[in-house]
Amino acid sequence: MEVLDIIKPENQVFCKTKLMTNAALSYCPGCGHGTAHNLTMEVIDEMGIAEDTIGVAPVGCSVLAYDFMNIDMTQAAHGRAPAVATAIARTWPEKYVFTYQGDGDLAAIGTAETIHACNRGENIVIIFVNNGIYGMTGGQMAPTTLPGMKSTTSPFGRDVKTMGSPIKMTELVAQLPGTYYVTRQSVHTHKNVRKAKKAIKKAFENIKLKKGISFVEIVSNCNSGWKMTPNDANKWMEDNMFPYYPLGDIKVNGKLK
């Protein structure tokens, strides 16, 4: 059978979702943000809730998420996405509200908003993309940068004596009674992508239950900031990020694992 006989509309099994616009993604080649964007939109498309979903974009690499996601979006001041999402979710309790944030946004400037939104148990989904670095501004050290990891503001590696240890936001918010579902996933291989998609779907389904916040961390690469090729960055992430940020569910249905 020739290739051209296979490439027919009735044989199509996978294509880009309609909920992503045709705008070229502004991310570096191989960046996990693109996969995380597409997974979120695929879940919303499969659940058929595109009309009832409102997203909040952060500040950071994904600041232009409203250009790429073809649903109702707004954009919050740096770190304030959970506060904006709280307002939207309380105004329209029947809507599906989610925030999409990076580690500089959620774990540094927005720590207070994140922790208090989780503690109040707002009925929203937080998607947290953790790549251990400030990507957009040129690879500065973030709260999630690993010990000994080099960045432009820690050129000799992060020294935990003077700079503190990396903050595990996901474990931190799992301790709060307001969180209902807390998990950590990654999107660098097909297996992890499938697991991450299930986790995002569960998080959006939890909104209907109105039991509290769903928090999905996605450990991602930053090949430009780490100064590696995308596949080397993924390997480095497996070897160094995953021992410190272990993948898996941390809190399911309000119970710690």
Next chain:
Amino acid sequence: MAKVKGAIVVDTEVCKGCEVCMPVCADNVISMSKDVNRKGYHYAFMENPEACTGCTNCAIVCPDRAITVYRVKVSA
């Protein structure tokens, strides 16, 4: 026994040549072209189209969703 055959179509203008699709392909179908697109990236193409099973692994790890996957069942 039913056998599956697959094929991928790469949007060469969207592909950024990150090569993330190459290690996840169990059948080593994909490689990078020598030509570049308008942005200057080497794009993915099917070097070994006979081996493709249409498993969609490459498409779901593609950050830019440049890959569309087709699959048919053929009786051997």
